[in-house]
Amino acid sequence: MPVSKLEYNLIHRACVGDILTRAAWRFPERVAVKDGDVSLTFKELNERANRLGDALLNLGLAHQDRVGIMSLNSWEFLVSYFACAKAGFVAVPINLGLKGPEITYCLKDAQAKALIVDAMFAQMITPVLKELEDIEHIIWYGAEQPMSDGGNIFNRLLKEGDPAEVEQVVEDRDIVQLLYTSGTTSHPKGVLTSHVAVTITSLSSALTLKLDEKDTVLAVLPLFHCAQLNAITLPALLVGATTILQKSFDAKQVSVALERERVTMTALLPMMYAALQAESTAQKRDFSSMRLAIYAMAPMPRTRIKEIQDLFPNANILLGSGQTELTPPTTFQRPHHQWVKAASWGAATPSVQIGIMDDEGNLLPRGETGEIVYRSPQAMEGYLNLPGPTEETFKHGWLHSGDVGYIDEEGVVWFTDRKKDMIKTGGENVASIEVERRLMEHPAVQEAAVVGLPHPRWGEAVTGVVILKPDQSANEEELIAFCKETLAGFKVPKRIEVVTEFPRTGTGKIRKHRLREQLKDLYTQEIPNR
């Protein structure tokens, strides 16, 4: 009898839903996830994902329809994500750090057909529902769901759905997730990521982190972000490790969880580690189970790493980096980088090829600085509805990151700056980040942004913009002198403006292009030979 398309597909495909299916078949009785009082085995988590997937199919959702997910870290998030993966829908986890209008933009852009949403967001989402014309199903969950909308529809769907494996054709290059980058210069961009990309990322990250079923992983950073979702939580589920979910960062709760659950691995932001440390000096805790403390965002100085090492004496403290377009992780510091290359991004994972490219599309040799570009099966398929930016990102046959940096002799990546934030002044390149770092060292400075502004003589002039600490003062002259102490002359800001606030994105990033726009005439009165 000929093999049907579905039969062939079920045997061969690289489907993200099968990550959970296989874990449930390998470790049915192991605890997959703990979320407050709820504890689910792999078998239970898998059956709930099957039930929801089946119920969504019964609602009439079709292959590759998009399903919004508005959820803090919760078992419902994971069930929703895997239900979509198994049934062939596209999960669209919403970044809850975005403002209301941006969330509306994402859901409209995605043409989401259904929205799975924690009732705690009812006040935020209900007013904009009428704008979201594509949404046919609102699936509330949580304790405080508006009963007018039929109560806890999520739980009802779980009851109605079949716990048997959802068996739908899902192709390797079908889309499994659509995540929006926060975008400092424009609307958020929707990143379309395939099943095979997430499958390979999960394996590659688990391999790099040496995860296995004996690990217990604390998930604090939000699952709606690619770093937590793709670099940490999916790899943990893949190997049969237990995930402990936290709704948000609370130093006390995280400390308690780390100790009580004998957590072996977590990923936090630098400021979270600082808060943990403060909490831990108040109450001595046993963190001896921790073997890996990952941090994100940017390298930490060695003094900070030393402090975290004191907190977690048995752990490596390592930076992981990545970007939504390449499904993180892209690079990880390895244990031998912790002290000697703490300021680097570490090395590429086994499934990522990293090049350094000049503006003409030529690859540069090791040690030279240029744009960081990638080839990897982890690459996004493209931006949704944005053929222009997609083509721009894929030009010269490499995925362009917009990051500038270099690779050293050992294959370690050193990030210099975002490409659009590099300043070209009098023929020299200046990384805005380097100058910002110096300004931040001044005791009066709370936050600093450095931009290049049009200048009749220098092309661009290095320009500082700072917010001072509430009880501190410093004038322009003094700050410039402070920079001159350690920076080369051409890196020293020509002017420094003191302001009280920055233009920011919904997630709090400084919109430097707005700053540049606001200050664009700062030097137009300058005489070219000044």
Added chain:
Amino acid sequence: MPVSKLEYNLIHRACVGDILTRAAWRFPERVAVKDGDVSLTFKELNERANRLGDALLNLGLAHQDRVGIMSLNSWEFLVSYFACAKAGFVAVPINLGLKGPEITYCLKDAQAKALIVDAMFAQMITPVLKELEDIEHIIWYGAEQPMSDGGNIFNRLLKEGDPAEVEQVVEDRDIVQLLYTSGTTSHPKGVLTSHVAVTITSLSSALTLKLDEKDTVLAVLPLFHCAQLNAITLPALLVGATTILQKSFDAKQVSVALERERVTMTALLPMMYAALQAESTAQKRDFSSMRLAIYAMAPMPRTRIKEIQDLFPNANILLGSGQTELTPPTTFQRPHHQWVKAASWGAATPSVQIGIMDDEGNLLPRGETGEIVYRSPQAMEGYLNLPGPTEETFKHGWLHSGDVGYIDEEGVVWFTDRKKDMIKTGGENVASIEVERRLMEHPAVQEAAVVGLPHPRWGEAVTGVVILKPDQSANEEELIAFCKETLAGFKVPKRIEVVTEFPRTGTGKIRKHRLREQLKDLYTQEIPNR
């Protein structure tokens, strides 16, 4: 500018050639492979693969053309395999344990356009070349190449080819390798395996074995076999580990290599470990670097494992299993299985789902015995030129292994017998392997095969066929009595034949179907109620 098909492909694909490319970019100066006096860094190995790939394209070979490789373990084998992967050809490594006519059959069946061959096989292959009408290029390598054919063409191609990355469109589901199963009942069957299957297998095996760039792996089993190639050597190259190649098993040489190279991992057959042990008692060696001693074929008794543990005090001694159709490994024993479940196959790897199925296509619960079936992105695309057997293998939406076994509560797989060797006698199922194992315990028995033969009363009658040790004797009655001591009555052979040789395949496996054919009338004279 629109992104070309090639540009898109280079960024996204899961191509096996990129395993080497990425390793070379990550660890250019690390030693990838040592082959006798030749030592190649990842950069050198990669450049040679690029050179050969480019040269083969220049010879006119086209996308998915098949290239035979006749080679013992050698750097030339690896260069050839990766050259094919990068250029989009299909590598056809030839099992050198096969007889001449079988090798001819494989190359003809594959319609190989080119043959890369060690000149040491000139005497074997030259006489049959005229039969291989599809072969357009014979590429000799090695010291003793027949000069009449243009000398060491392999080295000439390496000189002519471009060391820059070969950039050809290679799709995820293009075929990267065509390996022939030895087949006890028919001609060898060609197994077509895709790039994405081998990519995922390499990641999954490296993850299971916790390989990293600090490992040194001794490759003794032949690279033309999927176990060494896909489960060990590609994962080692993927993570940047060093591979030490051995042309064949020589206890002395292997011992010297293990000690001198500070080898951390190897995979051998049980009898090889026994030989190592004998060698090592003669000369005390330092094997303290060994952390993982893998073995293949079948579980070893604990007494044997204990002896190997004494040899490698710091190593886990673990069985890995798999089959060409699923790209090994399928299961691996984990460290905690070494003593308590030594007789099992261990557990599935993270990318393999294992079911147990009855003859009607129903999955059976844990603990029940049936055919072992798989779903995994590691699955073959199908058998070459054999739509019937391919459909049969993929029926009910699972890949059928032909193996019978069960899965215990912990998810560990226990192999019972090959399905076609199970005997149905008087309503009971008997695993031929269990009876063979008992017969082999008799001091006079050198080798035993147990088959089911047609019997008027029992349906099939359990029947033993044995070869005795040269200086030993034992009669049928005595052997039957010996079986009765430990086996249930229905498992005891009704008859035992003593023979001097078995019908065998090219690789030495007993052809049980021939035995059944030869002995099919053994019981036809029996009276039904005997």
